[in-house]
Structure formats: structure tokens, C-alpha cells
Amino acid sequence: MKLAGHYFMAAVLQGAVFTLASPVVRGQDATGGYVSRKEYEELKAEMLAMKKELASLKKAKRAESNQESPKSQATAADTGKEVATPAVPLQEPTLGTTKFHIAGFGVGMFEARNGSVSDFSATFNPIFLWEMSPKLLFESRLEIEPSGSGTNVNLVYAQLTYLLNDYITLGAGEFFTPSNIFVERFEPLWINKLPDRPLAVYNGILPETSVGFEVRGGFPIGPTRANYAFYVSNGPNLNAFDPRTVGTLEFNDFSDNNDDKAFGGRVGFMPIPGVETGYGFETARPGTQGSSFAHVRSLLQSVDLNVTRDSDLLKGRIDLHAQYAWSKIDHAVYDPDGSLGFGPLSFTGKRDGGYAQVAYRPTKVDGDFVRNLELIFRWDYLNRAPSGLGAPEEERLTLGLDYWLAPSTVVKAAFEWDNPQGERNKNALLLQVATGF
Numbered sequence: 001m002k003l004a005g006h007y008f009m010a011a012v013l014q015g016a017v018f019t020l021a022s023p024v025v026r027g028q029d030a031t032g033g034y035v036s037r038k039e040y041e042e043l044k045a046e047m048l049a050m051k052k053e054l055a056s057l058k059k060a061k062r063a064e065s066n067q068e069s070p071k072s073q074a075t076a077a078d079t080g081k082e083v084a085t086p087a088v089p090l091q092e093p094t095l096g097t098t099k100f101h102i103a104g105f106g107v108g109m110f111e112a113r114n115g116s117v118s119d120f121s122a123t124f125n126p127i128f129l130w131e132m133s134p135k136l137l138f139e140s141r142l143e144i145e146p147s148g149s150g151t152n153v154n155l156v157y158a159q160l161t162y163l164l165n166d167y168i169t170l171g172a173g174e175f176f177t178p179s180n181i182f183v184e185r186f187e188p189l190w191i192n193k194l195p196d197r198p199l200a201v202y203n204g205i206l207p208e209t210s211v212g213f214e215v216r217g218g219f220p221i222g223p224t225r226a227n228y229a230f231y232v233s234n235g236p237n238l239n240a241f242d243p244r245t246v247g248t249l250e251f252n253d254f255s256d257n258n259d260d261k262a263f264g265g266r267v268g269f270m271p272i273p274g275v276e277t278g279y280g281f282e283t284a285r286p287g288t289q290g291s292s293f294a295h296v297r298s299l300l301q302s303v304d305l306n307v308t309r310d311s312d313l314l315k316g317r318i319d320l321h322a323q324y325a326w327s328k329i330d331h332a333v334y335d336p337d338g339s340l341g342f343g344p345l346s347f348t349g350k351r352d353g354g355y356a357q358v359a360y361r362p363t364k365v366d367g368d369f370v371r372n373l374e375l376i377f378r379w380d381y382l383n384r385a386p387s388g389l390g391a392p393e394e395e396r397l398t399l400g401l402d403y404w405l406a407p408s409t410v411v412k413a414a415f416e417w418d419n420p421q422g423e424r425n426k427n428a429l430l431l432q433v434a435t436g437f
Contacts, residue, residue, distance in 0.1 A: 179280030200353025
């Protein structure tokens with residue numbers, strides 16, 4: 001408070017000097033005179049004295065501040081002790097910040113098939129993606145479609161995935177069966193270049209989805225690369241009591257009927273970029289536990305080839321996809337006492353089927369309209385009954401033309417020649433619009 005008073009008095013004195021000096025100067029200027037040398041020297045001396053006094057006051061203020069600062073530091077230290085943080089720092093959530101995204105695809109379809117009523121249909125397939133951490137992911141897909149007077153909602157898959165390292169990924173839940181490469185990679189209808197799916201690998205010999213655990217990954221082999229996927233899951237069920245399906249496998253029942261689980265997988269090899277070949281398998285005991293079919297074992301196998309190449313000679317891109325699948329079910333006697341009305345039937349179940357598809361898109365020609373066109377041809381077949389690897393029971397030829405409105409939106413038109421053995425033809429005209437998002 002004392003120093004503050006000194007500052008105040010100094011300011012008052014300095015103001016008074018300027019106040020007194022100003023009228024003298026202004027008054028003499030008005031009469032045309034000048035301030036005398038004596039008056040000037042006296043005023044100058046007063047100003048110098050005032051400056052010295054101000055300097056001395058500032059010095060004293062700094063000294064007083066230095067004396068008070070240790071007390072302030074001590075007070076701050078005491079305050080810090082009262083609000084000190086815990087000895088163990090709080091841990092951040094181990095899962096980090098989560099991220100959520102919705103993707104999927106939608107489809108509009110028209111089908112006019114010989115022997116059936118023509119029909120429009122539509123489906124919506126939302127895909128839910130949740131990243132709980134950079135290594136922990138969840139993915140699920142629904143299929144929603146109108147049916148009759150209502151709407152059907154089906155769970156296509158739902159899987160939790162953990163990225164162990166660059167070469168190993170672990171998964172659990174319901175997932176696309178790795179041994180069926182078409183379903184795992186090309187099944188979505190904005191990726192599949194034709195309006196329908198091929199026989200044998202879809203609703204045929206191989207399972208489409210499985211419920212269990214899987215491990216997958218990839219690794220380089222010199223200039224080439226390999227990938228793998230192995231799984232253990234609930235196995236298929238053996239059809240043993242219906243004469244229309246006896247000796248075949250049922251894949252749509254996701255609950256197992258015995259303690260023996262299915263084991264399968266696929267190994268792929270890429271010798272050069274754009275070319276991949278693979279082998280898939282699944283083995284299981286499909287018979288009901290405790291029944292006469294409990295010893296029966298099934299073995300499913302498949303080979304596939306996938307090629308995507310740009311050709312300067314053809315001025316476009318060629319896509320080739322092919323897959324062949326075959327199955328074997330151990331020898332068994334069905335309806336041994338004839339009580340079901342179709343036995344006894346004794347045989348080893350064998351089935352096979354597959355498809356080959358080639359597509360060409362002129363991506364290197366002039367004109368946007370032509371570049372957006374794509375021509376597709378597919379041959380597929382299936383032996384439906386377990387009668388051995390003989391002539392196909394159903395064989396189809398499909399010719400399609402696509403127009404790509406955007407990289408993930410396509411308009412498709414196709415005609416299918418379908419000739420099931422012993423039945424009238426099921427030729428069909430197929431129109432479809434599909435978009436992915």
C-alpha cells in the first residue's frame with residue numbers, strides 16, 4: 001500500500017508540472033514571446049528529479065515482489081497437495097474409439113420363366129460394420145424382401161473378427177463358407193454379373209454359410225502369394241427319410257444333429273497378379289447321433305479358377321470364373337425294412353456340378369456408352385440325385401448383357417436355356433437392376 005501511495009504522488013506531481021508549464025507556453029506564444037532560459041532550466045531540473053524518484057519506486061517494488069514470491073510458491077505447493085492426482089494414472093478404455101458404418105446393396109428383379117408365372121421381386125441387404133478397435137471388428141448382413149402380404153427378414157451372416165497379426169485373422173459366428181469361393185466373393189448381386197446364381201455351388205453341393213469358428217490369412221511366397229481359410233462348424237444333415245432327397249445333404253439346418261463337427265477350408269494360390277486357383281473341402285458325419293446312419297461320413301471337395309486380365313488386343317477386360325464341386329457320402333442302406341415305401345435302397349452317394357463363366361467389357365474403346373457395356377456367357381450344371389458322376393440332371397446356358405451406370409450400379413438383361421432331365425424346359429428371361437453402397 002505504501003508503494004502504491006508513492007506511485008500516486010509521483011503521478012500527481014508530474015501532472016501538475018505539465019499543467020503549470022502548458023499555460024505559460026501557450027500565454028507567451030499568444031503574445032509572441034519566448035520562455036526564458038532560466039525558466040526552462042528550472043523545469044528541466046524538476047523533470048529529472050521526477051524520473052529519478054519514479055525509478056527508485058520501481059526498484060523498491062521489484063524487491064518487495066521478490067520477497068513475496070517464495071510465500072506464493074509455498075501456498076501454491078500446499079494447494080497442489082490438496083488436489084494432487086492419484087499415484088496410478090487413469091487408464092484409457094482398451095477398445096479405443098468405436099466406428100460404425102452401414103453398407104449393402106439393393107435389387108429389383110423381373111423373371112419370366114417357362115412353366116411359371118412371371119414375377120417382379122425386390123430385396124434389400126443392409127450390411128452393418130462395427131469397428132470396436134483397429135483389431136476387433138463385427139460384421140452382419142440382413143436380407144429383407146417382400147413376401148405375400150408381409151416381409152421376410154433373414155440373417156445372412158453375423159461374425160466377430162479379431163486381427164491377430166498380418167497373417168492370421170480369427171472369426172466366430174455365422175460366416176460364408178470358405179470352401180465355396182463363389183458365395184464368399186461373388187454372391188452379392190451387384191458383384192455377380194448375371195441376374196441369378198450358378199447351380200451346384202449355390203443351393204447345390206456346397207454349403208453357403210456355416211456356424212462356428214474360422215482362421216484365415218495370407219502370406220507371400222517369393223513373387224507369388226498364397227491364402228488360406230480353415231473352419232470348424234456345425235455339420236450338414238443327411239436326408240434319409242424323404243424319397244425325393246434321400247442320400248443328399250441338407251445345409252439349411254444350422255443346428256447340428258451329433259457331436260461330430262464339420263471341418264473344412266480352402267487354400268488359394270496366386271502365381272501372377274489377376275490369376276488365382278484354389279482347392280476347398282469339408283468333411284463331416286451328417287447322420288443323426290444314435291441312428292443307423294451315425295457312422296456315415298461325407299466329403300465335399302471343389303476346385304476353382306479366377307482370372308481378371310486387361311487386354312490391349314481385345315481393347316478391354318476379361319473376367320473368367322470357374323468352379324467344379326463333387327461330393328461323396330459313405331455307403332448306407334436307406335429304408336432297410338421298406339416301412340417308408342421306397343426301400344431298401346443301398347448305395348454310395350455321389351454328386352457333382354459346377355459352372356464356367358466368361359465376361360468381356362470393352363474398357364479401352366472410344367465412347368462412354370460402349371465402355372459401359374459388358375457381355376457375359378455362363379454354362380452350369382448339377383447332378384441333383386446321388387446317382388454317381390454321370391450325365392447332368394440339369395444343365396443351363398445363359399447369355400447376358402450388362403450396362404454399368406456407375407462402378408457399383410448395373411442394369412442386367414439375360415436369357416437362360418434351362419433343360420432339366422425328364423422335365424419340360426425352364427427357359428427364362430431375366431431383367432435386374434442392382435446397386436451397391
